[in-house]
Amino acid sequence: MHFSKTSEYAIRVLSYLSVHNESLHSVNTLHKELDFPYKYLTKLMTGLTKKGLVISNRGREGGFSLARDSKDIYLNDILNAVEDSGVNEDERCILGFDKCDSTNPCMLHDKWIKPKTLIDDMLLNTTLAELARSNKKI
Amino acid sequence: MHFSKTSEYAIRVLSYLSVHNESLHSVNTLHKELDFPYKYLTKLMTGLTKKGLVISNRGREGGFSLARDSKDIYLNDILNAVEDSGVNEDERCILGFDKCDSTNPCMLHDKWIKPKTLIDDMLLNTTLAELARSNKKI
């Protein structure tokens, strides 16, 4: 009942880019600042580039920056970018039933619907800009 | 952001036992009814027996039944029984930080605290009896 490591990395690294938005940041820098595995982070950043969340600048003095304004990047965008299962995070069910017919819900549904609504609300309405504004630990 | 397969199996099989509490149910029956992998279910049930959630009756005409009244079995008990990481499900954080100092919270904390509270509430206060009462699909 938690995000995958990859999702955690993605959220945190994009938060970092959002807070330090004045310049480019190399994978090496991000690796040192956030203490994520260097090579894994490289792969992750390549993926985020392909998904259009960050812009990469190759070569010496290169690095990464956010592809669009942090006000326009939602947590939901990030989660959907890193997971390639094709299932949207906000459509996912707690029990992961293959077919979930809402007209024939399972026993947990009534109990799950309230937390689920709040989670979806968080994912769909929280932007990187908001997170950055909190001035908390990344 | 969902339960593990094992957790799903555990919740659903115990729900089944809760609804059909009048008799014993063999692994074979449960396998057919719920369509979980037979051998995996055997292992799971052995584990649930050791954790004291169900009682096993060996031999012909044997099977499993709940170890205590379904009013006294909470979702949280089930999750903690099947995960052997030692981390209590209700103490777990969304980002899975190794050390989370609540006096020095991360950026997501304020956004996460409300959904988290509802999830904990669901896990800590929902009993199998309640689920069974809903008369919904298992």
Added chain:
DNA sequence: AAATAATACTACGATAAAGTACTAATTATC
């Protein structure tokens, strides 16, 4: 006592997620 139907146990295999190694391509600086 034998046959049967059930759980209990241990070890192994398959799959997916996480992490590592190595090399190629790109670009600023010298």
Added chain:
DNA sequence: GATAATTAGTACTTTATCGTAGTATTATTT
């Protein structure tokens, strides 16, 4: 142009989760 610092890409290894196989043990029925 050479060099150094960076991203990009591919393939591999490791780890955890999920699932399977085979056998031993137990209890009921006949």
